[in-house]
Amino acid sequence: MADATQAPKRHPRPISPHLSIYSPLVNMVMSIVHRLTGVALYFGTLLLAWWLIAAATGPAYFAFVNGLLTTLPGKLVLLGYTWALMHHMLGGMRHLIWDTGRGFNISTVNFLSWGTIIGSLGLTAAIWVGALKMKGLL
Amino acid sequence: MNAILRPTPSPTAAKIRTPLARARGLGSSKEGATHFWRQRVTAVANIVLASLLTFVFVKLAGADYATVKATLKNPLVSLLLLLFIASGVIHMRLGMQTVIEDYVHAEGRKVACLMLNTFFSVIVALTSVWAVLKLSFGA
Ligand code: HEM
Numbered sequence: 001m002a003d004a005t006q007a008p009k010r011h012p013r014p015i016s017p018h019l020s021i022y023s024p025l026v027n028m029v030m031s032i033v034h035r036l037t038g039v040a041l042y043f044g045t046l047l048l049a050w051w052l053i054a055a056a057t058g059p060a061y062f063a064f065v066n067g068l069l070t071t072l073p074g075k076l077v078l079l080g081y082t083w084a085l086m087h088h089m090l091g092g093m094r095h096l097i098w099d100t101g102r103g104f105n106i107s108t109v110n111f112l113s114w115g116t117i118i119g120s121l122g123l124t125a126a127i128w129v130g131a132l133k134m135k136g137l138l
Numbered sequence: 139m140n141a142i143l144r145p146t147p148s149p150t151a152a153k154i155r156t157p158l159a160r161a162r163g164l165g166s167s168k169e170g171a172t173h174f175w176r177q178r179v180t181a182v183a184n185i186v187l188a189s190l191l192t193f194v195f196v197k198l199a200g201a202d203y204a205t206v207k208a209t210l211k212n213p214l215v216s217l218l219l220l221l222f223i224a225s226g227v228i229h230m231r232l233g234m235q236t237v238i239e240d241y242v243h244a245e246g247r248k249v250a251c252l253m254l255n256t257f258f259s260v261i262v263a264l265t266s267v268w269a270v271l272k273l274s275f276g277a
Contacts, residue, residue: 035237038230038234039234039237041230042230042233042234045226045262045266046262048266049262049265049266049269052210052219052265052269052270052273053265055206055210055269055273056268056269056272056273056276062203062206063203066200066203070200089184089185089188089189092181092184092185093185095181096178099178127192127196130196131196134197135199135200
């Protein structure tokens with residue numbers, strides 16, 4: 001029993017190939033993008049908090065924040081945020097499917113991975129086209 | 139025997155657990171599948187809440203202050219926001235914890251990052267909740 005606590009002897013161990021060895025596969029790229037979008041959304045919550053605080057503070061400050069968000073760079077950030085959320089949401093659904101033990105054969109993995117990127121672009125476009133149409137801007 | 143017993147998260151939990159349960163352990167994180175499970179529960183909640191709130195944000199994008207204020211005061215919208223803040227922040231804190239544990243290996247820096255993660259999450263949560271509540275109840 002006590003053996004279990006002893007430090008393992010140092011032998012040179014075989015090393016498994018890492019990222020740089022593989023040519024990119026769609027599921028691997030989507031996995032990385034899922035992490036990147038998760039981290040982007042993490043810091044993006046500052047934007048939501050800021051906007052809510054602006055709305056709670058009063059008309060002048062809200063106009064200032066709203067003004068920034070409706071500039072071109074502001075809109076691009078919001079567009080990026082929309083896409084990150086949609087991509088992460090679809091990627092998350094893929095994870096939830098996998099968590100049930102389903103969808104692991106190669107063709108399904110590829111289908112779900114392509115579905116994540118294509119679906120996220122489609123949803124982002126739908127949301128923005130819908131919003132712009134609603135406001136008579138398109 | 140004692141040498142291999144692992145610490146558990148709370149002293150009470152440590153006391154009431156049998157040696158067998160301790161020997162089985164909860165893995166190196168000492169919390170078993172809790173992290174994984176909470177990440178999944180909040181993921182499912184986020185799907186519902188983020189989808190519904192997308193409609194609210196589309197409506198409010200570029201809207202004037204009176205409309206924004208009136209919409210955010212709506213009890214249903216406030217409730218959705220509060221739920222999303224809670225679920226989203228728990229989820230993102232767990233998620234960022236995984237990212238930190240994957241990339242930051244030096245013990246001191248890891249602990250510091252994990253603390254900052256918690257501070258960031260709590261601050262985002264409480265400022266957002268404060269704003270929603272002020273809009274709901276305040277002037
Ligand atoms: C909209 C619905 C969402 C779903 C379905 C979802 C789902 C998931 C799932 C299943 C994971 C675990 C991935 C894994 O085990 O590798 C995850 C990770 C993560 N999520 Fe989400 N999530 C959602 C929204 C959000 C939001 C709003 C944020 C931030 C505010 C966020 C931040 C993160 C972060 C930082 C990670 C860790 C990334 C990683 O470990 O690679 N998620 N999400």
